[in-house]
Each structure stands twice: as structure tokens, then as C-alpha cells.
Amino acid sequence: MKEQEILDSCLDAMSAGASLSSCLEKHPELSAESLRILQAAAQLHHASAQLTPDPAFKRRSRAKLMQRMTASSQPAAAAAPAVAAGLKQRWHDFWAQWRLPSLGGMQFQPLAAVLAVAVILALGGGVVAAAQKSVPGAPLYSIKRLSEQARTTLAHDDIFWQLDIAQRRLDEALVVMDDNTAKVDDLLADYTQIMSDVAEELAQQKKSGAVHESYKILTIVTDQIEQLRQFEGVSAQYEPALRSAIEITSILYPAPKSVTPTTVVWPTPTITMTPMPISSPVKHPVVSTISPATIEPTSVIPTEIISTPSVPVTVVPTPSPRITPPTNNTVKPTVPPTMAPAQQPHPTTTIVAPVPTKSVPVNPSSPSSIRPKTPSFFP
Amino acid sequence: MATTQEQVLISKAQQGDAQAFAQLYDAHVDAIYRYIAIRTPSQQHAEDLTEEVFWRAWQAIGRYRPERPFLHWLYRIAHNLLIDDAKRDARHQSYEGMTEGGYTLSDEGPTPDEIFAQQEDIQQLRQAMSTLTPEEQTVLTMRFFDNASYDDIAQVVGKSSGALRVLQHRALKKLATKLAPMRGAAA
Numbered sequence: 283m284k285e286q287e288i289l290d291s292c293l294d295a296m297s298a299g300a301s302l303s304s305c306l307e308k309h310p311e312l313s314a315e316s317l318r319i320l321q322a323a324a325q326l327h328h329a330s331a332q333l334t335p336d337p338a339f340k341r342r343s344r345a346k347l348m349q350r351m352t353a354s355s356q357p358a359a360a361a362a363p364a365v366a367a368g369l370k371q372r373w374h375d376f377w378a379q380w381r382l383p384s385l386g387g388m389q390f391q392p393l394a395a396v397l398a399v400a401v402i403l404a405l406g407g408g409v410v411a412a413a414q415k416s417v418p419g420a421p422l423y424s425i426k427r428l429s430e431q432a433r434t435t436l437a438h439d440d441i442f443w444q445l446d447i448a449q450r451r452l453d454e455a456l457v458v459m460d461d462n463t464a465k466v467d468d469l470l471a472d473y474t475q476i477m478s479d480v481a482e483e484l485a486q487q488k489k490s491g492a493v494h495e496s497y498k499i500l501t502i503v504t505d506q507i508e509q510l511r512q513f514e515g516v517s518a519q520y521e522p523a524l525r526s527a528i529e530i531t532s533i534l535y536p537a538p539k540s541v542t543p544t545t546v547v548w549p550t551p552t553i554t555m556t557p558m559p560i561s562s563p564v565k566h567p568v569v570s571t572i573s574p575a576t577i578e579p580t581s582v583i584p585t586e587i588i589s590t591p592s593v594p595v596t597v598v599p600t601p602s603p604r605i606t607p608p609t610n611n612t613v614k615p616t617v618p619p620t621m622a623p624a625q626q627p628h629p630t631t632t633i634v635a636p637v638p639t640k641s642v643p644v645n646p647s648s649p650s651s652i653r654p655k656t657p658s659f660f661p
Numbered sequence: 662m663a664t665t666q667e668q669v670l671i672s673k674a675q676q677g678d679a680q681a682f683a684q685l686y687d688a689h690v691d692a693i694y695r696y697i698a699i700r701t702p703s704q705q706h707a708e709d710l711t712e713e714v715f716w717r718a719w720q721a722i723g724r725y726r727p728e729r730p731f732l733h734w735l736y737r738i739a740h741n742l743l744i745d746d747a748k749r750d751a752r753h754q755s756y757e758g759m760t761e762g763g764y765t766l767s768d769e770g771p772t773p774d775e776i777f778a779q780q781e782d783i784q785q786l787r788q789a790m791s792t793l794t795p796e797e798q799t800v801l802t803m804r805f806f807d808n809a810s811y812d813d814i815a816q817v818v819g820k821s822s823g824a825l826r827v828l829q830h831r832a833l834k835k836l837a838t839k840l841a842p843m844r845g846a847a848a
Binding site: 289290293296297298299318319321322323325326327328329330332333334335336339340343344346347348350351352431471474475476478479481482485489518521522525526529532533 | 704723744801806
């Protein structure tokens with residue numbers, strides 16, 4: 283067994299309550315480094331038994347909690363989901379009993395649907411619709427939350443619905459931001475909780491397979507991150523809310539492992555010039571250029587011919603300086619393959635420009651997304 | 662998954678039964694306190710945060726899903742709270758004054774000398790823990806305080822089981838590195 287495997291098995295055993303000495307008896311060959319790690323784990327495990335809350339604190343805290351729970355109205359988050367949880371269970375029982383068929387992937391959820399319809403009928407569709415625009419403190423706000431919960435029973439696993447509710451909390455927080463910071467805190471705390479649930483759901487989905495429409499989710503969450511920035515310095519709940527949103531993005535698209543930067547050495551591009559036989563002198567200086575921007579790896583760049591007719595040139599048969607390719611037909615890129623008109627040694631010089639074929643060899647293994655730093659072909 | 666009896670209490674609490682929630686508090690307050698106390702510099706602060714975890718849990722109990730252990734759901738709340746707390750102030754950095762506002766350890770049996778030695782150990786451990794990231798702290802406390810599986814921890818910190826194993830190893834290595842000189846100084 284390898285050292286790492288021994289260490290892992292010892293740690294697993296110790297987390298389950300085994301002692302350090304029992305591990306060392308089995309594996310006396312462990313290195314000093316592993317021993318120190320196991321000692322740290324043992325100290326941690328030992329500490330858990332010593333960290334016991336003061337009984338007086340427990341009594342005091344319990345009483346205080348009871349007082350707060352009794353004094354506060356039942357949390358909005360608790361009321362409807364409690365009904366939902368009961369209905370959910372009953373729905374599963376019902377489903378198990380009757381095995382209603384599914385139609386095109388859509389399953390009937392009668393009890394939840396009954397609840398939603400009941401809420402809407404009881405309150406009136408218009409009231410529920412009007413309530414959707416309400417904000418905390420408004421008379422219809424509790425109806426809004428109740429209708430949300432009713433719908434949640436129908437779509438409790440629907441991530442987009444969860445994100446929609448989160449967006450509502452965000453919108454509400456923006457509305458009340460100037461008047462009531464405490465409410466903003468509450469709304470952002472709700473937002474954080476919803477996003478944590480979404481993150482958990484996504485993590486589960488990712489574990490069991492692919493996450494559907496991850497790009498769409500990412501777009502929504504990215505927008506929300508932008509909106510959240512407005513609460514920076516306004517609410518103590520800003521950071522947890524932001525973090526909960528970012529957590530979702532990191533679940534969807536985990537950051538790649540860090541790569542040690544390496545220097546990519548690109549081969550010096552070479553230009554192979556194939557001179558063509560001169561059939562006749564040209565009347566204008568011909569300048570062949572290569573635009574660096576056009577150079578693509580693995581491509582053979584055709585030479586662009588630029589004529590400058592404004593420069594008068596008298597044709598003189600001989601002698602004529604010309605760009606003569608080296609004997610090995612290779613020109614280093616530091617040597618400009620062209621001559622600008624201003625550089626011409628004599629205005630009457632005829633420049634016979636061969637029609638070169640330039641090929642820029644590149645490293646075939648190089649990723650196409652990384653372009654070599656193109657050397658300057660021009661002064 | 663929550664036990665049947667616990668599930669009954671949770672269902673009642675979700676319907677607004679404060680007494681049922683208080684029973685859940687009784688069942689889990691020790692674990693939550695331990696989880697927090699090893700990561701906070703003073704007893705008072707750990708108590709405040711423990712109280713806050715249960716208050717937040719009460720407020721959010723409607724969102725609890727029975728598919729996961731209730732304690733781990735509480736851990737997640739505590740995890741988020743500790744991260745907020747660490748960012749809100751720099752109390753976690755000021756371990757010098759810890760002895761004055763320090764913890765009283767379980768006083769069942771040990772002599773004053775033993776209590777002092779325990780306090781020293783805990784303080785060293787707490788100090789070393791403070792150098793770890795919140796995720797590393799959570800992995801270690803859930804593993805070695807509650808023998809939680811990697812799958813359970815994954816639900817709290819949102820990382821894969823494989824990544825958590827690596828994280829645990831790295832965290833223990835860091836912890837060991839921090840504790841070694843402390844042990845040497847104490848000896």
C-alpha cells in the first residue's frame with residue numbers, strides 16, 4: 283500500500299473515532315510528514331470532545347430563541363412551504379398509488395395544482411396579478427409571497443422559477459433600498475438562501491449528469507451579479523448575496539486549474555521567395571507587401587501587389603537593382619521584402635519585382651488561437 | 662436524511678411550531694457550537710453566532726428539504742454565517758486577547774492543570790485553524806468532529822467529493838505545519 287493510501291485510510295478511520303496509536307501500530311512505517319498530519323487530525327478530533335457549550339448558555343439561548351420565535355409572526359418562508367411539504371409528500375403517495383401517466387414529459391401534479399388554483403380562486407386572479415408588483419410593506423405583498431409558494435409546489439425543482447423568485451427579491455430590494463435598509467437586508471438574505479438552494483440543486487444535477495440550459499442560467503445569474511453591485515456599501519447582506527450568485531457560476535463553469543505560464547518560443551518565420559523569370563520590365567515600381575495582420579498560422583500568404591503609379595519611372599533596360607533572393611531562397615523576416623518608393627536608390631531605377639511566393643512556416647502543434655508575435659516586416 | 666422523529670419535528674416547525682423547533686435546537690446546538698467555536702476567537706462570539714444560526718434556520722425552515730440531514734443544512738447556514746462574519750470584521754485575526762475572553766472548557770473531571778493544558782491545546786488549534794480557508798475549516802470540522810462523509814460535506818461547500826479529499830489533505834498539511842512550532846514552543 284502506498285503512503286498516501288495508508289494516510290487516507292488512517293484519516294478515514296480517525297474521523298470515525300479510531301485513535302492515532304491504533305493507526306501507528308498497523309503502519310509503523312509512516313513517514314514523519316504523514317505522522318504530523320495524523321497528529322493534527324487527532325488533535326482536531328480530540329478538541330471536538332472538549333468544545334462543549336456552557337449549559338447556562340444553552341438554556342439562555344433556547345429561551346431567547348423561543349421568545350423571538352413566538353414574538354415574531356411565522357416566517358413567510360415557513361408558512362407556505364410547510365403546506366407545500368405536506369402536499370409534496372401527499373402527492374408522492376398519490377402518485378405511487380395511482381401512477382398517472384405522463385403526457386409528453388409533463389406530469390400531472392394534481393394536489394399542488396389544486397392548491398395553486400385554490401389560492402388563486404380564493405383571492406381572485408386579479409388580486410394575485412396585482413400583487414405581483416407589490417413590494418415589502420405593501421398590503422398585497424403577503425399575497426405575492428403566498429402565490430409564489432403556491433407555484434413553487436408546482437415547480438419546486440424548476441431552477442428557472444427559483445431564479446425568477448430570486449430576481450423578484452432583488453427587484454424588491456432595489457425598490458425599497460432608499461427607504462428601508464433593514465428590509466433590503468431581509469430581502470438579500472432571502473435572495474442568498476434561494477441562490478444557495480439553486481446552487482445545491484445545480485450541484486446535484488451536475489453530479490448526476492448534465493445541467494440543462496446552463497448558458498441561460500449563467501446569463502441570468504450574471505445579470506443579477508451586476509444588479510447586486512448596487513447594494514455594495516448599502517447592505518450587510520451584499521457580500522453573501524454576491525457570493526451565492528458567484529457560487530452558481532463556479533458550479534456551472536468551474537475555473538480551470540491554474541497553468542504555469544510557459545514561454546512559447548515560436549520559430550522565426552521565414553519567407554521563401556520564388557523568383558519568376560523576367561519577361562518584361564515593368565513601368566512602375568512594384569512594391570510587394572505583406573500585412574502582418576494577415577498572417578495566419580498554417581496559411582500561405584499570397585503576396586499583395588501594390589502599385590504606386592504616381593512615381594514616374596523611366597524604363598532602363600540594364601543594370602537594374604533587384605531584390606535577389608539568397609541562394610537558399612530564404613529571406614529572414616528582418617529583411618523587408620519590399621522597397622518603398624522613397625527608398626529607391628534612383629528615381630529612374632526600374633525595380634523588377636519578382637512575384638514571390640511567401641510561405642510562413644509555423645509550428646504545426648501550436649494552438650491556432652495563439653498567434654505568434656509577428657515580426658515587423660517594415661521599418 | 663433526517664430521522665423519522667426529527668422529520669416530524671421539522672414538519673411541525675415548518676408549520677410554525679416553535680416548541681418543535683426548540684427540540685431541534687436541543688438536538689443540534691452542541692454540534693453547531695463546536696463547529697463554530699473552533700473557528701472563532703471568543704466564547705461569547707461563538708455563542709452569539711450559534712444563536713444566530715438557529716434564528717436563521719427558523720426563518721428559512723420552509724426551504725429545508727428532507728433529502729439531506731438536518732444537521733448538515735444547519736452546517737451550511739453556519740458556514741455562510743462564518744464567512745460573513747470573517748469578512749465583516751477582523752476579529753479572527755486578533756487571537757492575542759483570546760485568553761481573557763476565552764472559552765471555558767468542559768469541566769467534568771480534569772484538574773486545573775489539565776484544564777489549562779486543554780485550553781492551551783484548543784487555543785493553538787483555533788489559532789492554526791484561523792489560517793485555513795472557510796472551506797478547509799468546514800471540511801476538517803465536519804470530518805473530524807462529526808465523521809461526515811465527503812458527499813455530505815460536498816452539499817455544504819459545493820465541491821466534488823474528490824476535490825474535498827484533496828482539500829482535506831491540504832488543510833491538514835497546513836494545520837500540521839502551523840501546529841508543529843506551537844507544540845515545540847509549548848514543550
